[in-house]
Amino acid sequence: MVLKDNCGRPLLNLRVAVTRKCNLRCSYCHGEGEQKSEYSNSEMTADEITRVIRIAVSLGVEGMKLTGGEPLMRRDIVEIVKKVAATGGLTDLSMTTNGTLLSHLARDLRKAGLKRVNISLPTLDRDVFFKLTGGEVQDAVSGVKAAVAAGFRPVKLNMLLLRDINNSSVSEMVEFAKETGTILQLIELEPINMNDTFYLTNHEPLDRYDEMLKEKALKVETRRFMQNRKVYHLPDVLVEVVRPIENTEFCLHCSRLRITSDGKLKPCLMRNDNLTDILTPLRNGASDEQLTELFKQANQNREPFNKN
DSSP states (O other): OOOBOTTOOBOOEEEEEOOSOOSOOOTTOOGGGOOGGGOOSOOOOHHHHHHHHHHHHHTTOOEEEEESSOGGGSTTHHHHHHHHHTSTTOSEEEEEEOSTTOTTTHHHHHHHTOOEEEEEOOOSOHHHHHHHHSSOHHHHHHHHHHHHHHTOSOEEEEEEOBTTTTGGGHHHHHHHHHHHTOEEEEEOOOOSSSOHHHHHHHBOOSHHHHHHHHHHOSEEEEETTTTTEEEEEETTEEEEEEOOSSSHHHHHTOOEEEEOTTSEEESOTTOSSSOEEOHHHHHTTOOHHHHHHHHHHHHHTOOOSOOO
8 A cells, every 4th residue: 555645646755853953063954854943852763763663664665764863873773773674564674864973883774774875965976075064075985985885785875066165066966976886866955944035145046057967967867756866877977966856747746755853754844834743642541553544644745835
């Protein structure tokens, strides 16, 4: 059984924020759409996360991504991965990370059942990286190489483009992806959890990069259930272009639901007025049947944010 919302869109993927804590301070982070005023100190335990995911899988969810904050800030992250991976019915288990803590955990995470990782890497320039994140770029680079060595397939590099900051480094990142055997994702800035001035100052449209990549590509692929995003097959490397979500194309093909760091089902990245609390009922002794109904309710709250 696969749940569909009122617009006929299937629910296939779940993004689970296991923590809101992070060791970096990225100026562009949207925090999975959670507003800081809504954060609580409550985080789901490994067993609670596993139970919620088991309910989701029973409703047809096949793909799971662990997010944050920075997931590797959880001391029990390997345990979480191991328990989630043991859930029957999952076809994909992945994680989004900044990579700076990954070098010492990559092998354990892979052994526990994590299949692939997305690593945020906006630049290879040490000074620019520190300005944007407050961290050391070498830590992230070491994380990328450790992930590849551990056998994650694929390892994707998330390069958020920012005007006059890192947009001149695309070619360098393409070469780095080629050298490391990773996939580069060029990502457009989202106007989420940031002020208008920051967005207007730093927003870099991806149109010209699409054209540039199209000219060099041996083949262009369209990912149907990933908002029809384009994948450009260049010689010896793949580059994906990730458009902003606040458009009709993205919304038309959205197949995901989120779980916030404090255990709320979040139907849409762009909204915080239609959340369904699942952690409180779970801790109050709710049955699997009751939790299933909460998932169904949250799924019915899914609707395209942009309809025109």
